[in-house]
Amino acid sequence: MKYGLTVLISLLMTAGAVEAQVYKWVDENGKVHFGDQPPRKKPTSAEKVELKIAPRTSNEPVANEADRARRQQQLLKTLSDERQQREEKRAKAKAAKERKAAMCKRLAAKRDEMLRANAIYTTNDKGEREYMDEAKGAAYRKELVARYKKECGNGG
Numbered sequence: 001m002k003y004g005l006t007v008l009i010s011l012l013m014t015a016g017a018v019e020a021q022v023y024k025w026v027d028e029n030g031k032v033h034f035g036d037q038p039p040r041k042k043p044t045s046a047e048k049v050e051l052k053i054a055p056r057t058s059n060e061p062v063a064n065e066a067d068r069a070r071r072q073q074q075l076l077k078t079l080s081d082e083r084q085q086r087e088e089k090r091a092k093a094k095a096a097k098e099r100k101a102a103m104c105k106r107l108a109a110k111r112d113e114m115l116r117a118n119a120i121y122t123t124n125d126k127g128e129r130e131y132m133d134e135a136k137g138a139a140y141r142k143e144l145v146a147r148y149k150k151e152c153g154n155g156g
Contacts, residue, residue, distance in 0.1 A: 022049040104152035111144050 023038045025046040033039070038046035114120060120137040121129040132140060 022051055023047065024049050100152075104148070107144070107148045107151060111141075111148050114141050114144055 021036060022034055023036070023046040024032065024034050025039055025042070026032050027039075034049070119131050120140055121131045124130050
């Protein structure tokens with residue numbers, strides 16, 4: 001991502017460097033700003049900065065239009081791939097958050113039901129109810145509340 005953004009900024013800066021005007025000014029808080037236009041409040045406080053293009057350090061010929069177009073397409077593809085990866089990551093995080101919310105809703109409903117219930121039971125393999133005694137019921141309720149707190153982050 002950083003590489004793609006750096007390349008994009010570099011291309012944009014070199015493409016418009018010949019005609020670009022840059023202004024520098026200090027705001028009332030002492031912070032230095034740069035912009036392509038002077039500030040509207042105090043345009044006289046801005047000074048025009050002269051940009052100098054660094055001389056070429058290599059003996060490579062200037063890129064032709066086809067090479068430039070190829071690099072531009074490569075940059076666009078890189079940026080598109082990075083955007084797609086971010087969107088996939090966001091979608092996965094959203095799905096995980098929705099799954100957790102649904103699980104917490106089920107746990108809260110079960111917790112609330114168990115806290116209101118006079119008798120707590122389980123169902124055996126034959127489909128018959130097996131009621132818990134007071135101690136087991138209290139332990140089950142306590143375990144359910146603890147699980148809700150652990151999984152969902154609060155006592156609700």
